[in-house]
Amino acid sequence: MFYTSISSYYEYIFPLKREKVKFALDGLASNENILDVGCSTGKLARAISEYGHSVIGIDLDKDMISIAKEYENDKLSFYKMNMLDIDKNFSESIFDEILCFGNTLVHLQNNKDVLNLFKKIRLLLKEGGKFKFQVINYEKVLNENLNGLPTIENEKVKFIREYKLINGLIEFKTKLIIKDENKVIKNKIMLLPIGKDEILKLLKEAGFKKINCFSSFSKESFDKSKLPLVIEAS
Template sequence: MTDRQNSFYTSISRYYSDIFPFNPMQLAFVKAKLKTLEEKTILDIGCATGELAFQLASQGAKVTGIDLNADLLQQARQNRKHQNLSFLMGNMLELKNDFSHRQFDAVLCFGNTLVHLNSEKEVLQMLQNARAVLKPGGQLLLQILNYDYICSHPVRELPIIETDAIKFIRYYNFSDDTDLIGFETRLEIKAENRTVANETPLLALKSAALKTLIKNAGFKNIQVYANFKQEAFGGAHLPLVVSCEG
């Protein structure tokens, strides 16, 4: 995570759970892939405020959540306490150094976290690290946005997220000379009549490139979906969801 990305998440951390509330379909997807959560060891990369990690732990999994943003981790530790759950400061490029070989039954990386890396080389490094800490046959589960669709149209504005407390507006700024795109946001905090504006770079990682990187990292049984319901990938949809085995 770059300094700019870290500053972005710090600036919205107080309202993160309003912007990105727990999505029950993520939990259902993990359960479907693992068959059972009881006694499963799971690493949640980019855990943020710990909503998904807490739900997994509550259903019997032993979960470690990592994130690079101290403000988000503080909220997770304060608000999502469970005996099966721990939160650590951790970098997805350093998994082999931070965890034991073949430690986890599953590694999760949801919420468009993967594309905060700066290059396909870094993505491959992350995938190789994930495979190293997975048990044989363990599941790597990913979710980013569908940059095939976003870049081909191009999609310049994502759906607005609005609650009684906030309004979150998101734009993409494209450039012809880089694979990075500018992710521009405006968070309107209604009670304070205040707006927090940011722009952070994201890697526009297409599905074919992602599948190649996953294969090159040594994973098998690679499945790509349009959403956590496991519907067929392709066309005008925003999510890109992947499952594969180590």
């Protein structure tokens, strides 16, 4: 429900940024196979496929996927799928790169599922293939007792985001105001505030050997005082 209700406004809230596309394309040869996990409306997948790569996007939300599907072509396809089911739907060693941006990973509700996902991703990657993902730096959120993320506001929307720690998970409450429709959509979902050190431990346990952490898609060195955590693992 959370993502269904905001799917038609998603690209106003989170317009695709050039740095994100550049980070995804970085290091790719030509005509590579890419999987975008939690692709939402498919905008990133679409942008990457325009560079000649074959891209598959998956997302749990049917409305997000139906928006994405409008742009399908022979190099771009989308499926409604739980990220924990990727091993059932794709063969081993077929992707050159797997992406999981926009804090999608922390929709899993425990570290065991995160480890499972990391293992499945590693199996789907070709030898030397890269897993690139981005989450919120939850060590900062927890250490500083942050009660939300900065409000996103532009001409079309205002998106207010609150955090509350409950029994080890974060209750993520949002209020989306669509200005020209005079409409307000309120939502709530639980997120796993997994920190960088735990993520690194689980990546190693899943068999990833080379891991780099950044604080932005432009590959600024990791700084614990910044909110984004961007990781590249192979």
